Amino acid sequence: MILPIVAYGSQVLREVSQDITPDYPGLQTLIDNMWETMYASSGVGLAAPQINKPIRLFVIDSEQIINNLEEDEVNAYPGDLGIKQVFINARIVDTEGEEWPYQEGCLSIPKIREDVYRPEKVTIRYVDENFKEHEKTFHGITARVIFHEYDHIEGKLFIDYLKPLKKRLLKSRLDDISKGKIKVDYKMTFAK
Known part of the structure; x- marks a missing residue:
């Protein structure tokens, strides 16, 4: 089932999400619905807060990005083959390497993309999804998508990384999103 995506301005997007246990009600159905919602919305990642669930769950499919690179971009992410993965109760253990820019967007903040x-x-x-424990290191575009979705379960949004002037310039567009004054080709719910 395709679920509505929560728009910027909704409180759930600013909450730190809670861990869940294997007996979380309807977990497999929720995960299936998240995949379906993400693909129907042309996303590469989706976190539970974006469907109004303040739990530490997100799904990503960075294979879509890797498989659709333009010819001149093929070598941009060496060794990153992409992944399709469910992450539950995730915690970042370490980060490393130079910071690099990428124009990010977000299904909850449509029609805005910024470095x-x-x-x-x-x-x-x-x-x-089977509650098997993992600790892995990811790099390239896959790391980027993980960072973005992880931020959602920590109550952060990609716009929080922008400089104050850039945020001021985006304020009216963000206000329009929170008031539902935008059109998108997927289901959205807006703050009341």
């Missing part, structure tokens, strides 16, 4: 600087690598501890 955000993030480190090259992230080491993250998490459990998968």
